[in-house]
Amino acid sequence: SDTAMYAVKQKGRDGWAFFNESQQEQARQRLAITNGLRLAIEREEFSLRYQPIVATETGRVVGAEVLLRWRPPQGEISPALFIPVAESTGAIVAIGTWVFRSACQTVVEWRSRWGQHAPYISVNLSTRQLGEVDLVDEFAAILAETGADPEGVLLEITETSLMADVEGNLRVLRRLSELGLRVAVDDFGTGYSSLAQLTRLPVSVLKIDRAFVDGIEKSSEARTVIRAVIGLGRSLGLKLVAEGVETSAQRLELCAYGCDFAQGYFFYRPLEGPRFIETYAEQLDDKHAHTTSTLHTLLYVCKARQAMTAQELETLREQAASSNRAAGISGCLLYRDGCFMQLLEGQRDRVRALYDQIRRDSRITDCQLVLESHIEARTFHDWGMAMPSMPNTLTEVSTTHKRHITFLDVAEDARFCYEFIAAHARGIES
Ligand code: C2E
Ligand code: CA
Numbered sequence: 240s241d242t243a244m245y246a247v248k249q250k251g252r253d254g255w256a257f258f259n260e261s262q263q264e265q266a267r268q269r270l271a272i273t274n275g276l277r278l279a280i281e282r283e284e285f286s287l288r289y290q291p292i293v294a295t296e297t298g299r300v301v302g303a304e305v306l307l308r309w310r311p312p313q314g315e316i317s318p319a320l321f322i323p324v325a326e327s328t329g330a331i332v333a334i335g336t337w338v339f340r341s342a343c344q345t346v347v348e349w350r351s352r353w354g355q356h357a358p359y360i361s362v363n364l365s366t367r368q369l370g371e372v373d374l375v376d377e378f379a380a381i382l383a384e385t386g387a388d389p390e391g392v393l394l395e396i397t398e399t400s401l402m403a404d405v406e407g408n409l410r411v412l413r414r415l416s417e418l419g420l421r422v423a424v425d426d427f428g429t430g431y432s433s434l435a436q437l438t439r440l441p442v443s444v445l446k447i448d449r450a451f452v453d454g455i456e457k458s459s460e461a462r463t464v465i466r467a468v469i470g471l472g473r474s475l476g477l478k479l480v481a482e483g484v485e486t487s488a489q490r491l492e493l494c495a496y497g498c499d500f501a502q503g504y505f506f507y508r509p510l511e512g513p514r515f516i517e518t519y520a521e522q523l524d525d526k527h528a529h530t531t532s533t534l535h536t537l538l539y540v541c542k543a544r545q546a547m548t549a550q551e552l553e554t555l556r557e558q559a560a561s562s563n564r565a566a567g568i569s570g571c572l573l574y575r576d577g578c579f580m581q582l583l584e585g586q587r588d589r590v591r592a593l594y595d596q597i598r599r600d601s602r603i604t605d606c607q608l609v610l611e612s613h614i615e616a617r618t619f620h621d622w623g624m625a626m627p628s629m630p631n632t633l634t635e636v637s638t639t640h641k642r643h644i645t646f647l648d649v650a651e652d653a654r655f656c657y658e659f660i661a662a663h664a665r666g667i668e669s
């Protein structure tokens with residue numbers, strides 16, 4: 240009857256259910272897990288995997304999320320199955336302490352290997368742990384005992400747990416951050432954060448839930464939502480990590496939106512410790528990786544061979560937007576008075592290849608490169624090949640004369656040209 244009641248509660252309470260065989264099977268599984276977990280630490284059945292967290296743009300590994308694995312004698316059981324059971328029985332408290340201690344040992348090991356270049360470690364913390372009165376003292380003791388630098392550790396707490404008890408969590412998180420530990424909001428977007436509450440909590444990272452990343456290629460609504468979330472995070476001064484990135488298209492889109500970090504099968508699956516070390520060491524050796532993935536910007540102006548109709552312009556815009564999206568190039572394209580001005584941002588080789596292709600396009604002539612340079616981050620978080628309706632004339636007013644100027648004139652001053660297109664792009668984005 241307890242099992243049947245549990246089934247009703249899972250469906251949202253206030254209902255009824257008969258006890259049936261599939262429930263019996265589930266109950267048996269829960270019981271087996273509950274019993275198995277009791278001795279799992281003692282029997283050394285737990286191990287950790289490290290899933291790399293990378294800089295979205297370059298793919299460079301910057302950190303790792305620690306993921307727990309349980310292998311009892313009858314075979315590995317997924318954390319998606321055993322973590323919820325461990326949470327409901329309270330076993331997660333002891334398990335969480337084991338994970339935190341092991342993670343701290345890894346921090347120390349990586350520091351001795353790589354010094355200040357060591358990647359950070361992200362550790363999942365469950366609601367049950369947050370509710371423990373001695374959590375902070377225990378973590379402080381583990382940090383002292385292992386000698387781990389707390390700055391190298393990020394604690395991941397789901398949005399749902401954070402928001403369940405903001406006042407209580409606020410006290411705990413303050414004390415954790417006094418220890419030097421940083422906090423990330425995990426599965427962001429699945430809970431219902433009050434933004435006012437979010438800004439009160441000492442968090443420094445938002446991990447955008449997989450569901451949003453998954454929607455990037457599927458719907459424009461999902462793209463709008465994820466862009467808004469990234470914009471929100473950035474304006475709150477938080478670092479953003481997109482979870483569950485599985486395809487190149489998702490990665491490129493995230494780059495263009497300005498999401499700095501990512502994690503997912505597209506980059507790496509969770510790795511065993513030694514494999515992670517190998518991967519990271521290779522990256523440190525591979526200086527080439529840096530130069531090929533440099534972020535680059537290029538701005539040019541040109542004339543249309545013939546005046547273009549609105550229809551022709553629209554076709555051109557669509558072509559540009561879709562081919563740039565595929566190449567991970569963001570930017571802005573303007574047209575007026577028979578002239579184009581376009582700014583491109585993306586990986587250097589791709590931007591240059593695109594510019595070469597544009598110069599050979601028979602629809603345009605007098606192509607003039609205005610500026611080209613390495614950049615640290617994108618300014619145009621869109622494929623943005625928009626053609627905003629522009630004022631008909633760009634007029635220079637001076638005391639002595641007044642004359643009509645074209646993009647080609649503007650291009651004479653690279654800095655002014657850049658500011659001009661940036662101002663238009665801001666207009667489009669807002
Ligand atoms: P999570 O914190 O959201 O962890 C990310 C999960 O997504 C991991 O599953 C990871 O393997 C998976 N994942 C990563 N990249 C991709 C991807 O590109 N596509 C897809 N489909 N999945 C991806 P995992 O390891 O099975 O862990 C499941 C959940 O179990 C975790 O979700 C976390 O809530 C919990 N968990 C794992 N380890 C611990 C732990 O040490 N303590 C606590 N409290 N919870 C843990
Ligand atoms: Ca997590």
Ligand code: CA
Pocket residue numbers: 425426446448482
């Ligand atoms: Ca997550």
